[in-house]
């Protein structure tokens with residue numbers, strides 16, 4: 001079918017998620033046709049360097065034959081079977097066992113889902129179930145942060161700390177408290193060091209706990225590095241200072257590794273990069289390199305045992321999705337993790353991450369750029385009207401969207417985030433030449449925006 005015809009059918013019939021629907025009605029879609037390695041191609045045959053790994057997820061790149069084969073083989077052997085009522089399938093069992101080798105939670109069990117959002121929804125339900133089961137029914141509230149992104153289902157959208165994901169949706173939300181984002185570039189006082197800023201955020205946490213009562217707060221959810229909220233790495237000392245406060249108050253740390261997990265920040269998980277000791281973890285995206293929709297919640301033994309005991313009394317743990325532990329998704333995720341191990345992808349990604357961060361130092365001097373930040377193979381470039389005062393561009397200028405569009409013209413996919421940060425997050429298999437090409441194209445894209 002021609003691009004024009006597809007475009008018309010899109011305009012007539014598709015409802016695009018996370019899109020300015022009004023503008024889309026005028027501009028129409030950019031339609032992808034195929035992908036190979038770190039490149040994708042549109043329906044007119046133009047090649048793009050995928051600088052965002054899709055949505056922070058295609059870790060092993062596009063067209064990986066081993067993952068295609070894993071899916072095909074599993075579909076032929078056994079295409080579907082639920083995990084309900086104690087039934088199982090081999091890929092889910094083996095994936096859970098493989099994840100137990102990867103995650104830093106001793107004795108963890110894995111509850112599978114289909115997306116990061118449903119997994120974070122499950123986190124909220126599990127935490128509530130757990131505290132009810134151990135006789136602390138008042139522990140309900142969950143601490144999150146402004147700028148956090150944890151998904152879009154009712155509960156996970158309430159955890160998300162970005163206004164557009166709340167406005168007009170009438171979310172249930174008085175059980176979620178958003179703390180100040182650990183966003184040093186925007187929220188530090190003039191001259192305040194990262195350590196001093198982290199101290200101030202730790203004081204805020206103490207004050208919120210004192211106000212709400214520790215007996216009412218169940219958990220805090222955090223991405224090790226905040227991705228969709230602006231690519232915000234934690235300031236120095238942040239997790240070191242807040243974790244003891246959480247522990248003192250019996251507040252569980254939910255570690256949202258949906259973006260940071262599986263090599264993105266230079267280690268297997270973001271919690272290892274920033275020395276976080278999670279109670280539970282949420283994983284998705286790179287878990288299958290996005291070849292199949294699958295997510296997982298890592299549940300520690302102390303929670304599992306209490307939940308199991310309570311479910312025994314009721315005769316059922318009454319939560320589960322039809323496609324949880326889908327054998328095809330699990331088989332692909334398992335092969336994905338094996339390939340990461342066999343090919344040393346974590347070590348390669350860490351090396352490429354160093355090259356990316358070093359290369360982006362060039363961008364720091366660009367007249368549009370206020371801040372460059374990130375860790376390893378994830379980076380954010382914040383665009384500002386005034387580099388001295390950090391003053392933002394007027395929102396109607398849509399400067400980040402213009403920059404992302406200019407990069408597209410250059411054949412590079414990046415993402416414009418709220419707050420005018422351009423995000424970069426390429427597949428982990430990117431090579432040295434491609435990292436350099438990414439930086440070069442990004443600079444050319446930014447130059448286009450200021451060109452007379």
Ligand SMILES: Cc1ncc(COP(=O)(O)O)c(C=O)c1O
Pocket residue numbers: 055114115116117118120149150151152223227228256257258259284285
């Ligand atoms: C940190 C984080 N958590 C959760 C989610 C939600 O995942 P999904 O879009 O698969 O529902 C995302 C999605 O980008 C994410 O970045």
